[in-house]
Structure formats: structure tokens, C-alpha cells
Amino acid sequence: MRTLSKMTWVEAKLFLREPMGAFFTLAFPLMLLFLFGGIYGNKPVEAFGGYGTIDVSIPSYTAMIIATTGLVGLTITMSTYRENGILRRLRTTPINPLYILTAQVIVLLLAAALGMVLLIIAGKLVYSLRFDGNALSFAAGFVLCGVSFMAFGFILAGLMPTARTAQIVALGAGYPRELLPENIRKFANYLPLTYVVNLLRGSGSGNPGACTRGTSRFCWACWC
């Protein structure tokens, strides 16, 4: 236990020292929020079922945070640890390599959660964010998606020699899908992130059941 807590603490410090990771998890989503909030505001729109742009964007940005941490952050860290012999060095010690994987997941989930909380706070304060759902089911959806994406990230880190290709999977989350052209929307159906957005948007508007079939299918695929 002492090893795990110390390792998590060290990994957390390493995460914050890596400027790119911290920037894309904590600062960049906020910048997007203010950018599109500045353009569109948060007036209720018919096409979004009476919600404003910010109301529907925050689940998307949260999904993006999950993707950057779970796919990009985790994959890059893990494949660097493997390539540089950091995992190899750990193999010469009595501790189980699972410790470092667990520590990574804890740190990245916390970082993603922090990024989401910052978004929600900014949305509430500046754009009077409308949230009709159940906070608990929204949080549960977040954890489910986060853990699934990290499982996916570990698979990618295991399969790919470098992590750069992982970034393409993170695309397509930033926009509410109603704004996308028809054929791109079709393509988006094949991207796992779409289902994260659906789940978070669904539970944010108090209607999770309607959008979660694809999501659960995706989560199951990752867990298996």
C-alpha cells in the first residue's frame, strides 16, 4: 500500500511536470469553452433540444479530456516507459508491475476529473450551465468511460511501437454532432468517443437510457 501511494504521488508529480499533458487536460478544454462560448454564447437552441451550445459542449470537451488522458497521455507514457527500459528496471525489483499501471490510471483519472470539474465550474459561473441530470449517474458515466478508454489505451500501448497514431482516435469529440455534416456524422458512429459524448450528454440531460446502447457495447469491448 505504501508503495502504491508513493508511486501514485510520484506519477502525479511527473504528470504535472510534463507541460503538454497538463495543458491538454486542464487548460486547453477551458480555452475551447471560452472560445466557442464567446462565439455562440449559451442561448437555448431548437436543434439541441432546448439546450445551449455550452450545455452540449461540456460533455464533448469532457470526452475529449478522457480521450487525451486515456489514449494519448497513457499510451505515450506507457510506451515511453517500455522503450526506455523503465519497466525493465522495475522488473528487477520485487514489486509487481501492476503497481505502476494502477498508479497511472489513478493519476490520469484524477487529472481528467479535475479538468471536467474546471469546465463545469467555468460553465456555471460564466454561462449559467444547465444541468438537469443526476450528478451521480453523470459521475458514474465519467468513471466508466474513463476506465474503458484507459483499458483501450493500454491495449494500444501494447500493440503500437509509438503512440503518435493514437491521437487520431481522439478526433471528432470537440463538436456537438448536430453541427457536423451528414457523412462525417456517419463516420463518427465508428469512433468510440462518440459514445462517450452520448452517455455524458444523456446523463447530463437526465435521459441516459436513450443514448447508451452503443456506449455499453463499446465499454464491453474494452473490458473484454
Added chain:
Amino acid sequence: MSPIVKVDGLHKSYGKTIAVDGISFEVLEGEIFGMVGPNGAGKTTTIECLEGLRKPDSGSVSVLGVDPQRDGQYLRTHTGMQLQQSALPDRIKVWEALDLYSTFYPDPADWEELLEHLGLQEKRGTPFAKLSGGQKQRLFVALALLPKPRLVFLDELTTGLDPQARHAVWDLIRDVRANGATLILTTHLMEEADELCDRVAILDRGAIVASGSPADLIRDLGGEERVTLSVDGGLPPAVAGAVPATWRIEVQGERVSVAGPSGNTPLVVEVANLLASHRIRFRDLRTEPATLEDVFLKLTGRQMRE
């Protein structure tokens, strides 16, 4: 002294490449044992089989009385290992690495003391990536000493270091041994083996071609000696053709190097006599004792270059 490591008929190949071809040796408690040889001789494969990181194809390996494959956990708890290719995260600080790694062991050494002892105190807050090569190696030695090991494995510890840093690491290794640990190291520097090891095994192409103390191996060479000198205008061909067949001559411009057996008359006297009889002026005459390098050359017929 009892053997702390026993290897019998160790064999390991990767596909069709035979890395280690049935070698046997023992390491005694309290000694510095070196495996020397050129790159690809099988040193790292052997040490990794001892560490339990690789599974031998055949042969038996016993380290601290256990089988590394079966009791790897015991081995990892009671030995220190430094790998040829390993690293720490770039941004981890020296003290953080030591603090973290010391939680891995049931009875770790005091890392603050190690830090001081290895001269890393000023670097305690420095990220790993900003350390020099020598400092990184000292940190790896510190990590290897955290478990208070009875046995320490060092794989190519000084490769890539400048001579000064190398000498500092050598002093460190002698200190570790003076504190009662046994060390097994690999190196492709014959000088390093000569300088540090109580006993060496010279490996070539997966086999041990000679083993024993460096002094014994050199003595078994039969009193080889090396004489170097400079001749103005180079060595005339007539002289080069008149030397005894037992001599090996290398000429580089004006610099001439002669290696050969020292019989009743020392080699240096014979060389000087030969040159004097041909009325050749020479300067900078120097004699060098034979080294493990010469042993390798004699045994394999090949030069061992870095």
C-alpha cells in the same frame, strides 16, 4: 569461501543464433567476478539468466542457493541489479527515485546515506534527464544497493563514461565489495577487468575461453612483454624482415610496437640489441607489461576492440 553462484552447462539461443553455448563457472562469496569479452560474446545473456530475466534453454543456474526462474521474487529482494539498458522517467528527481525504490524492499538501506556516499547529494533535486552519464550510473548503483544486497549484478556499468568518471565508479565498486557484498560484472574493457576483478571469465562467441585471476592469466601467457619505440624515418624493411618469428610487430608511421616472449634475456634488451646492430637510432623506448588484451589476442587470434 563457498560459491554464491553456480552455473553448469548454461545454454541459450535466440532463434538460430547461439548466444551462450554451454558455459559453466562459479562465483565465490565476497569476490568481484568479471565476465569480459567483445560485444556479442554472450555476457549480457549470461548475466540476465542469473538475474532471472531470461530463461536458459538448458543447464542449471543457482544464485544465492535458489533457481532464478523458480524463486525470482527471493532473488529480486536480496540482490541488486543494474541493467545495461534501463532508465528512469526523465523528470523524476534523484531523491524521488531513491525514496520510491526504497519502498520496494522489506529492509531497505538508508538512501540519504547512499546519496552522500555516492557523492550525489548536490544532485538530489536534479531530474534524471539532466544528470551526466557518470551521475546516472552512480544513481543506478545507489538503486542497486537499496536492498542491502549480498550480491550485486553490474552489466556494462562504465560503458560510455569518460576515464575520470570511470575511475570514480571503480572506486565505488571496490567500496561495495569492502562492505561485504559479492559483485558480478560484465565489461568489454580488458583494462577494467584487470583493474577490478579478483577473477575473470573471458568469453568469446558464447564460450569461456579462459578463466582465473587476471595475474594468473597473464602469467600463463608465458612472460609476454610489449616494447614500443619510435624510429626516425620508420623501420627499414631489412630490419623488419630480420626479427624472430615469435615476435609480433605493429608499425604505425614511426611508432613501432613489438610483442613477444621474454626468455632469459628480457625482450627489451633483445629489441635494443637488434636495432643497435643495424645502427638504427630510436627514441621514446617504453616497455609495457602484458595485459588481458594480449591474453585475448593469443587465445582467439583476434584483436579485442572497443
